[in-house]
């Protein structure tokens with residue numbers, strides 16, 4: 244049965260019920276987790292999202308797969324006094340090992356303190372959890388937040404699996420991100436040929452039935468470095484560069500009207516900086532027509548109920564550009580530290596730029 248709920252009061256009442264359910268469950272829980280994220284200094288997203296929504300900024304969610312990326316993210320967050328979400332995708336877990344990544348996040352908390360941040364706000368988040376089992380295994384081993392991505396399932400199945408993850412996660416005060424609508428593009432194992440915008444008429448029903456803490460929506464962002472085909476773009480006559488179609492801010496506004504103050508998430512929000520693409524191509528690369536989301540549009544979104552913006556490809560581009568440039572200029576170098584050091588510096592610069600100039604999450608600790 245599909246309820247057609249269109250009242251925010253009704254949604255609020257139910258949301259409170261969900262919170263109470265979580266409290267009740269914690270008294271009667273019969274499962275134990277192996278690692279309590281609070282004991283290793285991580286935080287969930289609840290408080291930081293509430294502050295970001297009311298403060299008109301967004302929290303950066305940066306994917307990490309290796310030590311240099313993690314160091315760059317933490318250095319940037321500490322220097323700018325920003326909360327940060329460390330995201331782990333399926334590709335990252337396959338590449339680096341889930342256990343190792345969890346210990347790296349634990350190390351990140353201590354590293355941030357060593358760098359002078361007394362109380363770091365670091366979330367360890369599962370990006371695109373594909374099943375209840377995947378989410379449970381991350382919750383059990385110390386993740387403070389998970390995404391369950393049921394967006395490719397029929398609506399009722401998406402509701403059911405998301406609800407199941409929420410019921411489990413809330414026992415341990417782990418926050419959950421759900422998704423409605425489909426993003427186009429390719430990112431690790433997540434891919435879809437076409438995007439389908441989130442239907443505003445579904446959001447209250449979904450949030451009420453599942454009890455999710457935040458909602459990822461589709462308004463025209465896209466995964467990967469090739470977000471749009473040239474046919475979808477126009478050409479800037481001054482530069483000859485491709486200009487992507489604008490985000491569907493009307494859909495975002497309609498969703499905000501249905502769920503005032505509810506935390507909204509944007510995936511696939513790299514901007515694909517053209518200077519990085521040029522550096523890669525000038526040093527032996529062959530990236531053709533790589534196009535991202537213009538930063539002005541993300542800045543506008545960050546001022547709305549969008550409180551988490553996912554950025555992955557821009558870090559990959561910054562790292563690859565720096566490594567290609569370094570090796571082209573120093574063909575005799577073979578110590579990975581020689582080229583990973585400038586790569587780490589370049590990623591850090593990019594993260595600081597996003598935090599300060601796009602998301603506005605600096606000085607929010």
Ligand SMILES: [Zn+2]
Pocket residue numbers: 371430433466510511553
């Ligand atoms: Zn994503």
